[in-house]
Amino acid sequence: MSELLTLFFGSMALSAIVIVIHMISAFHPYHRPTPTLVASLLILSLAVYAMSMINGEMSYMEIIRKSVSESILSLLNILPLIYISIAIILARVSVSQRKSGPV
Amino acid sequence: MSRMGPAFERSKLGGLIFLFGLFLALFPPGGLMGPEAAASESLRATLSWAIPGALGLFIAASGAPIYYVSNLPRLILGWILSLYSLSVMIVEWNPNTGMLATTVSSAAGVLVTVLIYLYSIRLTESMGQGDGVTKPLEDDEIEHVSKILLANLDEGGLQ
Numbered sequence: 001m002s003e004l005l006t007l008f009f010g011s012m013a014l015s016a017i018v019i020v021i022h023m024i025s026a027f028h029p030y031h032r033p034t035p036t037l038v039a040s041l042l043i044l045s046l047a048v049y050a051m052s053m054i055n056g057e058m059s060y061m062e063i064i065r066k067s068v069s070e071s072i073l074s075l076l077n078i079l080p081l082i083y084i085s086i087a088i089i090l091a092r093v094s095v096s097q098r099k100s101g102p103v
Numbered sequence: 104m105s106r107m108g109p110a111f112e113r114s115k116l117g118g119l120i121f122l123f124g125l126f127l128a129l130f131p132p133g134g135l136m137g138p139e140a141a142a143s144e145s146l147r148a149t150l151s152w153a154i155p156g157a158l159g160l161f162i163a164a165s166g167a168p169i170y171y172v173s174n175l176p177r178l179i180l181g182w183i184l185s186l187y188s189l190s191v192m193i194v195e196w197n198p199n200t201g202m203l204a205t206t207v208s209s210a211a212g213v214l215v216t217v218l219i220y221l222y223s224i225r226l227t228e229s230m231g232q233g234d235g236v237t238k239p240l241e242d243d244e245i246e247h248v249s250k251i252l253l254a255n256l257d258e259g260g261l262q
Binding site for chain 2: 003004005007008009010011012014015016019021024025026027032034035036038039040043047062065066069070071072073074075076077078079080083084086087090093094096097
């Protein structure tokens with residue numbers, strides 16, 4: 001159970017880090033990033049705190065590195081399913097033909 | 104969403120960060136922990152089919168029918184790459200029942216974060232009203248806009 005919780009909070013931390021990087025990458029003068037940035041940093045902090053409760057013997061940095069790596073590993077397992085889904089949609093689009101008959 | 108508007112001055116860091124991440128994925132630094140090394144190895148194995156797969160799907164999509172007219176060479180090239188990628192993926196992918204719980208747990212974590220993020224975007228949009236009511240045009244601005252409109256109407260034969 002602790003492994004699943006670590007993965008859950010590790011994925012939260014990973015997503016929060018990705019969102020922060022995305023906001024830095026896509027920043028422009030019309031951007032109002034404060035609420036989204038605060039929300040992401042809050043999620044990251046809470047996830048790290050929750051993981052430190054589960055893995056008490058590890059430092060914060062070790063917890064982040066371990067849990068985020070394990071989250072990446074388990075999320076990569078879904079990637080083939082996503083790829084197959086997109087391929088099926090694209091296959092349907094590729095063979096679409098004009099419908100005959102009156103409009 | 105929270106970053107709408109004519110953003111001609113958008114940050115150009117995205118491409119650089121993507122290339123930096125790709126470089127680290129392909130050439131990982133030393134001193135990785137056990138799970139990090141496993142994730143790095145798995146990422147490289149995934150990229151071996153995901154890169155040709157993404158490229159293939161992109162080319163196939165660009166050759167797919169638009170108003171029932173397709174670009175056949177692009178479509179064929181795209182699907183050759185995609186099918187190659189699928190074959191590599193099937194060889195390398197080893198799903199088992201043990202990974203189901205861990206994958207669901209990770210996906211749930213991502214989902215919760217994305218939902219909170221979307222809610223924070225909604226909150227951002229509901230805050231403030233931007234620049235308020237736009238001021239009416241000045242006399243010289245009205246004259247300038249009228250000239251442009253009349254010139255265009257004349258060109259279109261709508262006198």
